[in-house]
Amino acid sequence: MTLSIYGIAQSRTFRTLWMAQELGLAYEHVRVGFADGGVKQESFLAINPNGRIPAIKDGDFTLWESLAINLYLAKRYGRGLYPTAIEEEAKTWQWSFWGMSEVEPSLTTWAYNTIILPPEQRDAAKAAEALKALATPLAVLEKSLAGRDYLLGGAFTVADLNLASIMFRVRGFDLAGQAKVKGWLERCYARPAALAAIKLRG
Ligand SMILES: N[C@@H](CCC(=O)N[C@@H](CS)C(=O)NCC(=O)O)C(=O)O
Structure with missing residues (x-):
């Protein structure tokens, strides 16, 4: 096929x-x-x-x-990359849906108003508000990564790929207060497949 x-x-x-x-x-x-x-x-x-x-x-x-x-x-x-246990599969859906509903909207607003739109169309207040809104999901993620390298435990799965790829631009944030999120993003983006995909962005 x-x-x-x-x-x-x-x-x-x-x-x-x-x-x-x-x-x-x-x-x-x-x-x-x-x-x-x-x-x-x-x-x-x-x-x-x-x-x-x-x-x-x-x-x-x-x-x-x-x-x-x-x-x-x-x-x-x-x-x-896809978990076999039903509970882990459910957690994979949880993190994927959570990323799309709790992280992506604010992150997109922030990105449009800091990077994507031409400077004259950017709204600094909207960007600041979006950044503030991201503090809550980032704190949830930081807590969830305690004692584990990846979202489901010790191994990288599609749950990590989905959430880390949503959080592409979070890599540029000051994550001094979210050391576990920082380490997790670094681990995900150090993968040869992630580097190859980044290369395709040109
Ligand atoms: N929820 C969709 C969103 C897809 C989406 O909005 N893609 C953007 C590019 S990143 C797009 O195609 N935009 C074209 C348009 O809105 O005209 C997904 O994750 O696939």
Whole structure:
């Protein structure tokens, strides 16, 4: 079967590319972007009607939503990244959904208003408010990492990949008060697959 990954590495497609690298998958990278309107083309809307990246086609099977894609790939193609115990699987969902609901919205607001938007369109107050809101999930994560190197314990899994990839930009934060989050992010991003995916961002 041929796996096609749609999207550009500078977007949330980074998450899927990182996973594909972890699993050693052969894939076709279809560079659909948003700046050039690629995501709104009919041909891509047939794959993801939301007009967003990433999306994949695995043979005849189509899937969108970055974290769902990673859960699917990890479960389907193994290599130990998907937990076998039901409770650990549930924790994997917990951290993935938590990252998307508790971390990603504030982090995106912060990134838009500090890095992504042209300087004249940035709102410093919004950025400050978003940064303040991130303190709560960061404290939760710091506490959860006590006595463990990874979210589920001693081994890196798709739970770590999903959350760490959401937190890409947190690596640039001053994490002096969150030493465990800092160490965990460093461990995740030192992985050869993460480095290879970062390289694809150009
Ligand atoms: N929840 C979706 C969000 C996807 C998303 O918003 N992707 C952005 C790129 S990072 C996009 O395609 N934006 C295009 C647009 O909004 O026009 C996921 O995680 O896959």
